[in-house]
Amino acid sequence: xxxxxxxxxxxxxxxxxxxxxxxxxxxxxxxxxxxxxxxxxxxxxxxxxxxxxxxxxxxxxxxxxxxxxxxxxxxxxxxxxxxxxxxxxxxxxxxxxxxxxxxxxxxxxxxxxxxxxxxxxxxxxxxxxxxxxxxxxxxxxxxxxxxxxxxxxxxxxxxxxxxxxxxxxxxxxxxxxxxxxxxxxxxxxxxxxxxxxxxxxxxxxxxxxxxxxxxxxxxxxxxxxxxxxxxxxxxxxxxxxxxxxxxxxxxxxxxxxxxxxxxxxxxxxxxxxxxxxxxxxxxxxxxxxxxxxxxxxxxxxxxxxxxxxxxxxxxxxxxxxxxxxxxxxxxxxxxxxxxxxxxxxxxxxxxxxxxxxxxxxxxxxxxxxxxxxxxxxxxxxx
Numbered sequence: 128x129x130x131x132x133x134x135x136x137x138x139x140x141x142x143x144x145x146x147x148x149x150x151x152x153x154x155x156x157x158x159x160x161x162x163x164x165x166x167x168x169x170x171x172x173x174x175x176x177x178x179x180x181x182x183x184x185x186x187x188x189x190x191x192x193x194x195x196x197x198x199x200x201x202x203x204x205x206x207x208x209x210x211x212x213x214x215x216x217x218x219x220x221x222x223x224x225x226x227x228x229x230x231x232x233x234x235x236x237x238x239x240x241x242x243x244x245x246x247x248x249x250x251x252x253x254x255x256x257x258x259x260x261x262x263x264x265x266x267x268x269x270x271x272x273x274x275x276x277x278x279x280x281x282x283x284x285x286x287x288x289x290x291x292x293x294x295x296x297x298x299x300x301x302x303x304x305x306x307x308x309x310x311x312x313x314x315x316x317x318x319x320x321x322x323x324x325x326x327x328x329x330x331x332x333x334x335x336x337x338x339x340x341x342x343x344x345x346x347x348x349x350x351x352x353x354x355x356x357x358x359x360x361x362x363x364x365x366x367x368x369x370x371x372x373x374x375x376x377x378x379x380x381x382x383x384x385x386x387x388x389x390x391x392x393x394x395x396x397x398x399x400x401x402x403x404x405x406x407x408x409x410x411x412x413x414x415x416x417x418x419x420x421x422x423x424x425x426x427x428x429x430x431x432x433x434x435x436x437x438x439x440x441x442x443x444x445x446x447x448x449x450x451x452x453x454x455x456x457x458x459x460x461x462x463x464x465x466x467x468x469x470x471x472x473x474x475x476x477x478x479x480x481x482x483x484x485x486x487x488x489x490x491x492x493x494x495x496x497x498x499x500x501x502x503x504x505x506x507x508x509x
Contacts, residue, residue, distance in 0.1 A: 134501040135414050136382045140172050142180040143506030144359050144377040149184030151373045152353050155340060159347040160331060162188035162210065164354035166196055171420075171493040172358055172378055175203045176504050181357060182207060183508060190352055194223050201226045210255060210292070213265065220244035220252070229253040229291055233266050235278050242287045254279065255292035255329070256322070260314040261307060262298045269314060273321050280325045292331040293322050297346070300338040301363040308339070312346055337362035341372050359470075360489045364479050369470075376477065378493060379469035380500070383462050384433070385448065386412035396450050397442025402427055409453040411438065413465050418446040420495035421467075428484040432466040432475040433459060468492070 153161050163186040164170075169177035178189055178200055188208040191197050197211040211223065212231035217240075223230060224244045232238040232254055245252035256279055259266030267275045282288045295315050299305035315334050322329065331349040337356035339346045342363060355362045359376040361369045369376055389409050396402045396410065411433065417423050421444055429440040431451055438451040453459050466475040478489040485492075 133383065134503075135385070136419065136500050137380075138171075138496060138500050138502045139379045139381070139505060140176065140502060141375075141377045141379075141505050142176060142508075144375045145172075145177055145180040145357060146184035146506070148357050148359050148374050148377070149181050149186055149353075152340060152351070152356055153185045156347060156351050157344065160187040160350040161185065162190045162333070162350055162352045163357045164190040164352055165200075166190065166192040166354075167494045170354065170358050170490065171496045173502050173504070174199070176507070177358075178203075178205055179508075180506075186357075188350065190354075194218060194220070194228075197228045198222055198226060201228070212255075212257065216240070221248055224248045224250060224252045227253065229255055231255050231257050231294075232275070232279065233257045233259070234271070235275055238275065238278055238282065238288075242282050245287045251286055252288045253291050254282075254288040255294060255331075256290060258293065258295050258315065258318040260295040260297075260311040260318070260334075262296050262311075264296070266295060269318065272318055273325075276322050276325045276327060280327055283327070290327050290329050292329045292333065292350075293319060293327070294331075294333045297334060297336055297339055300336055300343065300346075301365070303338070303342040303363070303366060308343065308346075338366075342366060355490055358493065360478055360493070364482075364489070368479065369477075376470045378478075379475075380467040380496065382413050382415050382465050382467065384411045384459070384465055385414045385461065386410075387453070387459055387461050387463075395442075397426075397445065399443055401443055402441040404452075407455060409456055409459065410441070411451045411453050411459060411463075411465065413449050413451060413467075414447065415467070415500075416445045416447040416449055419497040419499055421449065422481075422485045422487070422495075424485045425481065429481060430476055432473065433463060435474060437474070437476075438465070 163181035165174045165178045190210045192213040210229045221244045257266040299307040333350040335346040335351040337353045340351040359374045394404045423444045426444045430437045441452045469475045471477040478492045481492045482489045
């Protein structure tokens with residue numbers, strides 16, 4: 128594709144890498160079922176294309192946060208097992224119940240709303256129960272867990288729901304030696320005992336997220352939930368990088384330089400002149416900014432790859448653009464490609480590099496990429 132016809136900014140998503148990552152995670156799961164989480168527009172990669180690739184790679188389940196995401200997958204033709212877990216009081220579960228989506232109850236109030244939707248639809252709702260084992264986020268506190276379990280067992284006996292799962296979420300799985308991991312797993316085991324005592328025999332019990340899938344086999348139970356790892360990014364970078372876990376990043380973000388100019392020493396660059404050139408140099412203008420998800424805090428820290436060389440971001444990052452210092456070069460022109468992030472194999476920065484430059488995590492780096500970025504998919508199966 129010529130520079131004249133190529134997009135100004137493009138995220139290329141390798142669906143073959145997604146399939147390979149999912150296959151790798153299936154091997155790691157060692158017989159447990161595998162869920163691939165595709166919430167937040169597939170972590171910025173595109174929910175529906177990634178969902179199809181995940182299924183092709185062997186995902187038994189898909190996972191999403193909110194009802195709109197689950198219903199969008201059903202509308203796109205996905206008919207497999209699908210878990211949704213985040214809703215607020217008063218949201219309608221009717222369409223999700225009719226679409227055979229596994230819903231989550233973290234309280235007796237949510238359970239009552241799911242039961243009401245099942246009765247309205249005249250079907251038995253698929254339901255999973257979530258226990259708070261120590262994350263202190265969503266999930267039923269252990270003190271109320273016996274009451275939620277008893278109410279769910281009653282609803283199952285009445286034919287309103289089928290309890291298909293019991294689950295929780297780890298707070299510190301990216302630190303395998305953190306004592307919270309053992310503590311949470313003990314609480315989870317106790318919660319499973321309470322459920323069994325009430326007569327519930329769920330199809331799947333699940334606790335492990337991506338880092339626990341890769342580092343904590345004892346937490347695999349019947350199913351593992353993999354998010355970031357399915358996209359080829361390390362969920363525990365202090366343990367190993369993506370390659371160390373046998374994963375390949377699926378997303379490469381590029382932009383074509385909108386301007387290239389030679390400037391003298393002493394030139395202030397961008398708003399506030401937070402950078403002033405200390406020598407004659409060449410500046411390149413990258414047509415991406417914080418409106419597209421490039422964090423302002425990356426100014427004067429981050430780098431991009433141009434013609435196989437790293438170029439530092441200089442000056443404030445603006446809403447739609449930022450400047451890079453190319454050095455005294457003569458081989459860079461308007462329209463040339465700048466690689467913001469990718470696999471790292473050609474020397475380009477990775478999502479983890481951007482995470483370290485900006486004091487965040489790779490999850491945020493990829494999910495914040497905005498809607499003006501054109502997404503192109505490779506490795507698509509016909």
